[in-house]
Amino acid sequence: MASEVTAIDNRLMLLKTRFADRTASQLDDMLRNLRTWHTGEPTHGNLLALYQLLHRLSGSSGTFGFVALGRHASVLELRIKPLLERPDFSAAHVRHIVNADFIGQLSQLADLLQQGREAPPASVPRKAVVSDTQDTELLVLGEALTELATALTHYGFNTRHCLQSADISRQHWHENITIIALARHLVEISEWNRSQARRLQQKEVPILCTGEEDGFSSRYRLADLGASGLFTLPADVPRLAERIEQLSQERQQAGGGKVLLLDDDEELAEHYRLVLTNAGMDVRVMSHPKGLLDTLAEFRPDIVLMDIHMPPFSGVTLSRMIRFEPEWLSLPIIYLSSEQDRDQQLRALAQGADEFITKPISDRLLIRTVRILCYRARQLSKLVSCDGLTGLLNHSHIKQALSHEHARVQRLGHSTTVAMLDLDHFKSVNDTHGHTVGDRVIKALANLLQKRLRNTDHLGRYGGEEFVVILPECDLPQANVMFEEICHQFAELSFNSSEGEFRVTVSVGLANLNQFIQAEQVLNAADEALYDRKQRGRNGVSCYASSTLS
Numbered sequence: 001m002a003s004e005v006t007a008i009d010n011r012l013m014l015l016k017t018r019f020a021d022r023t024a025s026q027l028d029d030m031l032r033n034l035r036t037w038h039t040g041e042p043t044h045g046n047l048l049a050l051y052q053l054l055h056r057l058s059g060s061s062g063t064f065g066f067v068a069l070g071r072h073a074s075v076l077e078l079r080i081k082p083l084l085e086r087p088d089f090s091a092a093h094v095r096h097i098v099n100a101d102f103i104g105q106l107s108q109l110a111d112l113l114q115q116g117r118e119a120p121p122a123s124v125p126r127k128a129v130v131s132d133t134q135d136t137e138l139l140v141l142g143e144a145l146t147e148l149a150t151a152l153t154h155y156g157f158n159t160r161h162c163l164q165s166a167d168i169s170r171q172h173w174h175e176n177i178t179i180i181a182l183a184r185h186l187v188e189i190s191e192w193n194r195s196q197a198r199r200l201q202q203k204e205v206p207i208l209c210t211g212e213e214d215g216f217s218s219r220y221r222l223a224d225l226g227a228s229g230l231f232t233l234p235a236d237v238p239r240l241a242e243r244i245e246q247l248s249q250e251r252q253q254a255g256g257g258k259v260l261l262l263d264d265d266e267e268l269a270e271h272y273r274l275v276l277t278n279a280g281m282d283v284r285v286m287s288h289p290k291g292l293l294d295t296l297a298e299f300r301p302d303i304v305l306m307d308i309h310m311p312p313f314s315g316v317t318l319s320r321m322i323r324f325e326p327e328w329l330s331l332p333i334i335y336l337s338s339e340q341d342r343d344q345q346l347r348a349l350a351q352g353a354d355e356f357i358t359k360p361i362s363d364r365l366l367i368r369t370v371r372i373l374c375y376r377a378r379q380l381s382k383l384v385s386c387d388g389l390t391g392l393l394n395h396s397h398i399k400q401a402l403s404h405e406h407a408r409v410q411r412l413g414h415s416t417t418v419a420m421l422d423l424d425h426f427k428s429v430n431d432t433h434g435h436t437v438g439d440r441v442i443k444a445l446a447n448l449l450q451k452r453l454r455n456t457d458h459l460g461r462y463g464g465e466e467f468v469v470i471l472p473e474c475d476l477p478q479a480n481v482m483f484e485e486i487c488h489q490f491a492e493l494s495f496n497s498s499e500g501e502f503r504v505t506v507s508v509g510l511a512n513l514n515q516f517i518q519a520e521q522v523l524n525a526a527d528e529a530l531y532d533r534k535q536r537g538r539n540g541v542s543c544y545a546s547s548t549l550s
């Protein structure tokens with residue numbers, strides 16, 4: 001880790017040096033040109049070049065540690081901007097503004113650049129995110145929660161059970177645990193959580209309480225002590241499992257994020273890329289907008305960060321162009337610009353973008369802003385694409401995922417399996433225990449699938465009690481073994497209602513996506529296999545083979 005950080009620091013230093021070298025030579029050239037303006041006829045194009053240089057410096061200098069240079073360039077930029085916009089532009093006007101004093105001020109930029117070279121570099125903010133490769137571990141505290149700990153294991157959680165809550169200080173704390181404890185022990189446990197988090201410079205982990213007491217004042221007290229939920233005993237295990245899953249997803253989403261960064265200033269873009277990548281984000285950089293639509297389709301970012309001025313392109317026009325595609329209507333586009341004028345910002349925003357980040361921006365602020373924007377974007381897209389009851393992809397989005405995967409399979413040829421799942425005798429579950437309890441069973445299966453499958457698999461609720469799962473890079477025999485286990489695990493879960501305890505099973509049909517020319521055909525095949533499993537007694541898996549079922 002230490003050597004990785006040093007490597008990033010070194011690369012950032014290298015970018016700073018490159019920026020300084022390039023700027024020194026550009027300032028030199030510009031000063032030489034300006035000195036000829038008094039005798040020659042400066043054109044609109046000459047003035048535009050001066051403006052673009054100052055604009056770039058005011059937006060990017062701060063990022064490389066040349067804060068004073070950026071501020072001074074911004075003052076000079078504002079002095080010449082009105083000239084560019086004058087309808088009666090003339091060389092005489094230019095000579096009036098770009099006078100000896102202006103040239104003197106411009107040469108001061110070179111001095112500020114030199115001073116900035118000698119300043120020590122700012123430290124790079126480090127990664128402070130929950131790694132999504134590490135599963136959530138449950139730390140269940142107290143002898144009274146033994147049964148609950150076992151029930152949660154059936155939901156696929158990796159559970160550590162400690163009989164004595166008083167022994168909390170001997171437990172191993174890490175950023176990926178969720179604590180489940182009796183409400184009466186919350187004071188000591190919160191304190192331990194806080195001290196461990198401080199010691200390891202991490203965020204505190206969530207604590208879910210269980211207890212007999214409910215009501216406003218006890219809930220308020222628990223919230224005040226830092227609990228993330230209260231489950232009265234005997235705990236409703238499916239609801240608890242769902243809350244644990246939610247908390248774990250929130251933590252993962254708060255860290256990561258996929259960012260497409262479009263900026264023609266290559267050093268600046270590379271600097272942002274390094275800083276955001278180091279903070280745990282997945283960043284793709286484009287320095288030219290050609291190929292933008294293909295990159296969007298392939299990379300599918302959570303947000304786009306886009307410079308406004310990329311001569312000859314305008315970020316504002318590019319945003320409008322992106323919105324031509326209905327698929328990208330809700331994709332958040334954030335302008336990265338040194339434009340300070342709020343009116344101009346609003347005018348640009350009105351043309352199809354969502355936010356404005358004003359350059360220069362400190363690395364820390366950039367990370368925090370981008371993280372929040374990615375998180376919000378994911379939440380919003382989840383609302384659009386996910387089923388409200390289970391949080392899995394809804395009918396139309398799982399079908400969309402299927403056609404993307406089908407296209408990938410056609411291109412790359414890797415084996416991909418599609419599963420169709422259907423709860424057994426579910427009508428009688430509803431009839432006996434009621435629809436609300438039936439909903440809980442549906443959610444429990446969704447949670448189990450989320451726990452057992454990989455992040456790269458696509459999970460969807462296809463219809464009422466029917467699910468579709470797409471497993472890229474997984475062949476039929478592998479999927480068969482996995483779903484047999486899932487069926488077994490699901491059958492172990494027990495549910496409660498006023499009618500008593502009960503269990504439910506699930507049947508699964510599998511088909512290989514590679515076999516079909518049309519994506520939709522695989523759904524019919526998986527459905528056929530599912531029907532076969534229902535005929536053979538349910539609670540298990542059948543595979544579709546083009547001629548026979550096995």
Ligand SMILES: Nc1nc2c(ncn2[C@@H]2O[C@H](COP(=O)(O)OP(=O)(O)OP(=O)(O)O)[C@@H](O)[C@H]2O)c(=O)[nH]1
Pocket residue numbers: 422423424425426427428430434435436437438439442463464465534538
């Ligand atoms: N609780 C609840 N029930 C649902 C939902 N969507 C569909 N259902 C019910 O799921 C049941 C499906 O029943 P059937 O298609 O007859 O099948 P089954 O009883 O599961 O029998 P097999 O599939 O043959 O094992 C119906 O009673 C639907 O009302 C839902 O969102 N919530």
